[in-house]
Amino acid sequence: MIKQVAVIGAGIMGHSIAEVFALNGYKVNLEDFYPEVIEKAKIGIDNSLDKLIASKKIDENGKKAAIENIKFFNNIEEAVKDADLSIEVVPEIYEIKVKVLKEISQHTEKIIASNTSNIRITEMGEEIRKPERFIGMHFFNPPILMKLVEVIKGDKTSGEYVDEIYELAEKIGKKPIKVLKDEAGFVVNRISAPEMLLLCTAYGNKIAKPEAIDKYFKSQGLPMGPYQLFDYVGLDTVVDSLKYYGKELSPDYGKCHAFDSFIESKHLGLKTGSGIYKWENGKAIIPDAEESDKINLMDMFALEINEATRLIEDGVASPDDIETGVKYGLNRPFGPITVANGLSNDEVLETLKRLYTQYNLEVFKPSKTIETHKMKEAFNKKPDEIKKEEKSEILGYRIEGKVGIITLMNGKNNLMSFELLKAVDRQLDLIEEANNVNVVIIRGNDRAFSAGADLSQFISNPYMFMKISSTGENIFDRITKMNKIFIAQLEGYVLGGGFELALACDIRTSIADSVIGFPETSLGLIPGYGGSQRLPNLIGISRAMDMILTSERISGEKAQEYGIVTRLFSDNLEENTMKLAKDLSERISPASVYVAKRLIYNTATINLDEEALSMGMLYAGNDLKEGVKAFLEKRKPDYKGN
Structure with a gap:
């Protein structure tokens, strides 16, 4: 030890x-x-x-x-x-x-x-x-x-x-x-290596000005453009890495000499005060330029996915470890496996063929996996030891008596990420089969039940956006159809997708100062997990229209007045919710619950397909892009109505 x-x-x-x-x-x-x-x-x-x-x-x-x-x-x-x-x-x-x-x-x-x-x-x-x-x-x-x-x-x-x-x-x-296999760059740096080569070669070939490329990548929500990042880490570090990869991985990495003059003149970036850019007080002085997408996100994604397939082909690491490595090593909300699942094999293949033709570098050539159209198959293989009841780090579950308790644990704001939605879905599978559970409490933490969707996730196209909306709707809809009583314990922020999860539950408990609402329309969105349908059926069209169109937030006390919160407690929310759940679990028939829920929920026609289709249409518009970008940059959006 x-x-x-x-x-x-x-x-x-x-x-x-x-x-x-x-x-x-x-x-x-x-x-x-x-x-x-x-x-x-x-x-x-x-x-x-x-x-x-x-x-x-x-x-x-x-x-x-x-x-x-x-x-x-x-x-x-x-x-x-x-x-x-x-x-x-x-x-x-x-x-x-x-x-x-x-x-x-x-x-x-x-x-x-x-x-x-x-x-x-x-x-x-x-x-x-x-x-x-x-x-x-x-x-x-x-x-x-x-x-x-x-x-x-x-x-x-x-x-x-x-x-x-x-x-x-x-x-x-x-x-x-x-x-598992000792190759230069291991996983994370190996995934990034082809991108370094692309950026170096493009710089040497004067494909576009570095400030134009950097401006494009910043417009996609990245804190730094790639050339600014090169300066930040040190051009000597970049060159040394390319030389090493040239010896260990492919001679292609040793072909780019675009940064050699910087090394010779000791202009290494931030550490020396100048490199590709001048640096003052720790900040790069970047000339203004028209943004250029001659190197774009799809190029980067395709190269990362290509290298990930090679790591799998060579037995270097598993798909799950590659995804985890890129997420946590590069501090991103997603890795190449998530990106690949949002793209078609053909999209990646065509991008790689274009890069290979343009730059004539073997590193950019599509891997055997992608050439044979087996990208999804390679990335979605699960090790035999992963079981249905795999432990989740973003969702907790325990049972007390006949009460199941789901605890959302996705950071301090409990954002509704893809992973959290999937974790909820898996947990519902187990709850559905659990005859010893009659009531389920869903809770978050004292800061947030859930503050809404994770807007930093990768979504490749309108269809995927629509599909994610439909997936969320279907998961939440399962709650309304199950022979269990679901209680949403609302505390702190209950916003967006979190509010929609609460609306799918049968009973909602809260304290007076909870913060409840739909911010979607201020972001160029609409409630996309059933909220635009469930809220008006619960409180009427007029009040629902006001809440959704103004994106204003209301308190738990006001939510009870509207009929959203069914039980308002002055204190001891967790204790009182648990007391209610235990009482219901011991005296209410699950068979009666099933029939009653079907009859009550069927009194209103909920068109979830229409809502999901609308989400896909919004994705194609500029207002959504501006809304999400403004949210990430913590500024007011400038909407144009398209």
């Missing part, structure tokens, strides 16, 4: 990794050859812990405990001799890493890991003593915030160590993925 960790290299990544372990109760020996680096590390850790206190993630006692868990060293032998795990976190230069790893291996018999982001574990393992205990443990920057850890198995790494490091990553609150 791992109790003590040595981190060798106290730079920004190293001391942040040490902090992660210390915060989770592990004893940490943090070592660096340079005393001044150790002093900077102490300051960096102290400042980081203060930020965690300010954000209320820890308290002063938590900070004190973390600091007490870290000891500092200027000697590798002393740092690693009592450690159960030693992690190398030195610069991404092969010679430096191997030198440090050799020294570590001379002074410990325990597990050794490298935080390398690109270099093959097998290659470095050849240089150290007992390579079977050597493994990759790749954290993402900054480790204190980023969830992903890639656990990389070298050719000689023992399988038991892969499992042990995977479990360790989970214990320190990370999202680990297994890299």
Whole structure:
């Protein structure tokens, strides 16, 4: 069992990794050859812990405990001799890493890991003593915030160590993925590699001005354009990565020399004050330009999907781990598997053929999986060990007596993402079969029952938008047809899709200061999960029209006056809702519930198909794009009525 960790290299990544372990109760020996680096590390850790206190993630006692868990060293032998795990976190230069790893291996018999982001574990393992205990443990920057850890198995790494490091990553609150075949770039950086090559080659061929490309990508909701991001991470880092991939993956990566002049003149981007752009006070000075889509989102998506299929073909990682890796490693709401499920094989194939023809690079050539039209099949294979009752991290479920309790746990706002909808659907499957459950409570947290749909999700076209709307409607409609009483326990924000889930329930309990409403029309949308149909049938056309068209929010007290909330409690919402649910579960017949619900709900004709079709039509309009963009940018929208 791992109790003590040595981190060798106290730079920004190293001391942040040490902090992660210390915060989770592990004893940490943090070592660096340079005393001044150790002093900077102490300051960096102290400042980081203060930020965690300010954000209320820890308290002063938590900070004190973390600091007490870290000891500092200027000697590798002393740092690693009592450690159960030693992690190398030195610069991404092969010679430096191997030198440090050799020294570590001379002074410990325990597990050794490298935080390398690109270099093959097998290659470095050849240089150290007992390579079977050597493994990759790749954290993402900054480790204190980023969830992903890639656990990389070298050719000689023992399988038991892969499992042990995977479990360790989970214990320190990370999202680990297994890299089962040791190839350069592993998963996340490998997925990004073709995009780097495309952007470098396009820059060299003067396809469009970098500021024009960056403006296009920012218009798609990204915080930085790709060339601005290159400057931000350092053009030297980009060039070094391309050179390494040129040796390890494909000669194509070594063909682009568009950034060599920047390296020679020491114009590396943010770190030197200039690169592709000039930088002042940490910000890029980007000339204004007409946006250009000569490199566009579909190009990027196609390249990522193509590389993901190659990772699967080569046995590097599973589809689920690829999706998790890109989501958490690149801090996105979705990965390439989600994107691929929203596109056709032909769309991806044609894009790749165009890129291959335009740039004549083998890296852009469609994979065997995509050429043979097996993209969806490859991405949707599930491991045999995944069962119907798989545990969800965004939805909780427990049973008390004859009451089932669903708890939405998708972040502080409980946004209605695809994943949460699917989790609700899976849980309804189990509840439908549970003869020991007569009443179901659906609840969120004290901040939000659910603040609505997740507007950052990838949606490829109007049909997919319509299909998602229809899927949500059908899931919520299941609630109205089940022989259970569903109670929505409303607290905090009850907005958009969350409000629609509540409307699908049979009884709604609340407190006076809940915030309830449909913001959709202010975003260029309409309620799309049945709300435009259920609300007027519940409270009448006039009031429903007012709520939907004004997008104004009402209190729980006003909602009771309207007839939306059926039980308003002055306090102890959870306790009182549970008391109601237990009473109903013990004295109301499920057979009667089934018949009564059918009769009551059938008194109104609800046309969900029409609502879903309307959602698809809205997707094609500019008002929706402007509304969502304004929402993400936290500004008022400028609607044109189209």
